[in-house]
Amino acid sequence: MNREKLLEIYNRLYTYYGPQHWWPGETRFEIIVGAILTQNTNWTNVEKAIANLKKGGYLTPAGLHELPADRLAQLIRPAGYFNIKARRLKCFLDWLFDEYDGLLESLNGLGLSTLREKLLAVKGIGPETADSICLYAFQKPIFVVDAYTARVFGRHGMIEAPSGYEQIQEIFHEGLDKDVQFFNEFHALIVQVGKNHCKPKPICNGCPLEDLPHQIVSEPY
DNA sequence: GACCAGGCACATC
């Protein structure tokens, strides 16, 4: 039912911002680490943490698996929440080595719903992080919801007041074709408009969605 | 100095 509206928003954002080339990260493992580090955190801070890991030569499953947690925490310090994120990375790696011998390729063979469930069972990986990993690291067709998604589409009247993660995700899965590249680009574009215009204090002037019906509403998610 | 950032787990009611 919302297909037309969703596509109009996508087209406007794509016309305005162009292709986003997501996820920023050179390897599958870097994407996964970035997904955990960026939880509630500005990406520029994550880049510094990742640079530290790269510089030390630790940005591999084995490298991080062997690194002591307190040493890891110091390296990812710029990303904020460094103690808890060090533990979360460790949880992921412990699981990866316990269950799959440290081989990410083994995860690639799993179906989308199985992979998602298994990721969610890892402490520190919630719905958004799991879906980011599925979509951006493993090219599985799933739409990633985040705070920007809720805010942008809440303001444009497409999301009811209190909505849960899966409820919002359903809107996109129902209205759109399950296409990896399309989901990739759409989410990245939503982050762009969120960063530039659709903030808690909106900067509607110059927003590519400015002339669409919208109003400031309480955060729906 | 206040506000914000690509969440999540856990406690409490």
Added chain:
DNA sequence: GATGTGCATGGT
């Protein structure tokens, strides 16, 4: 099941 809180750095 809903709501509140801790986690923390760095840019605007």
